[in-house]
Amino acid sequence: MPRPTPETWSDIRAKREAGATFKSLSLEFGVSDAAIVKRAKAEGWGDGKDVAEAIRRKVSEKVSAIVSADPVKKAREIDAAADRAADIIRRHQEEPETVRGMLYAGIETHQAAESKEAKALAFEDLKAAKISSEVLLNIHRLERQAWNLDEAAAVKVDLTKQELPPPDVYRRIAEDLLRRV
Numbered sequence: 135m136p137r138p139t140p141e142t143w144s145d146i147r148a149k150r151e152a153g154a155t156f157k158s159l160s161l162e163f164g165v166s167d168a169a170i171v172k173r174a175k176a177e178g179w180g181d182g183k184d185v186a187e188a189i190r191r192k193v194s195e196k197v198s199a200i201v202s203a204d205p206v207k208k209a210r211e212i213d214a215a216a217d218r219a220a221d222i223i224r225r226h227q228e229e230p231e232t233v234r235g236m237l238y239a240g241i242e243t244h245q246a247a248e249s250k251e252a253k254a255l256a257f258e259d260l261k262a263a264k265i266s267s268e269v270l271l272n273i274h275r276l277e278r279q280a281w282n283l284d285e286a287a288a289v290k291v292d293l294t295k296q297e298l299p300p301p302d303v304y305r306r307i308a309e310d311l312l313r314r315v
Contacts, residue, residue, distance in 0.1 A: 138165050140205070143173065150174060151191075153182025219281055226274050233270055236263035 138146070146159050150170070160167035173179075180188050240263050244256035278284050 136164070138163065146170060147174075147177070147179055148188075151180040151182060151185070151188035219283060222277055222281060223283065226277070229270055229274075230267070233263055233267045236266060 142163055142165070146163055146165065149159060149162075150156070154162075156167040156170050156174075159165070159170050182188075236259065240256055240259035243259060244253060247253040247256050
């Protein structure tokens with residue numbers, strides 16, 4: 135019997151997980167049933183009784199766009215999926231700068247404000263920065279969850295190296311807010 139191609143093995147697996155017997159697969163594909171049994175055990179194929187697992191595997195393949203059995207094509211598909219995930223991570227690293235800019239601009243405006251009305255407007259800018267940061271955090275969390283980025287490639291960010299305004303800036307803002315109340 136000739137060696138089955140990766141595509142043939144993929145077809146055999148799909149039919150086995152849909153409930154086909156080893157004997158019927160052997161007859162259809164010209165592969166010994168012992169070879170099919172050995173591969174099925176080694177790769178943990180389903181037997182058609184639990185189609186939910188087969189569906190989850192197929193969905194995962196289709197969502198990740200990695201469906202080829204050909205090793206060269208599969209390597210390209212993996213590389214393309216990794217590029218898409220890396221683009222998301224890079225965007226997640228860049229987007230907080232916009233919110234940081236909003237925060238710093240609000241702090242500067244608040245410090246420079248002389249009237250109660252100007253301080254109130256600056257405070258609204260600070261609230262907008264806070265809301266933006268919370269929304270961005272939620273979007274990032276959901277994207278990382280959807281792409282399984284936290285499981286696959288945890289990117290660590292050292293928050294101790296981030297530039298933050300001096301603590302007295304926050305104290306002065308708090309004091310100003312308390313005076314308004």
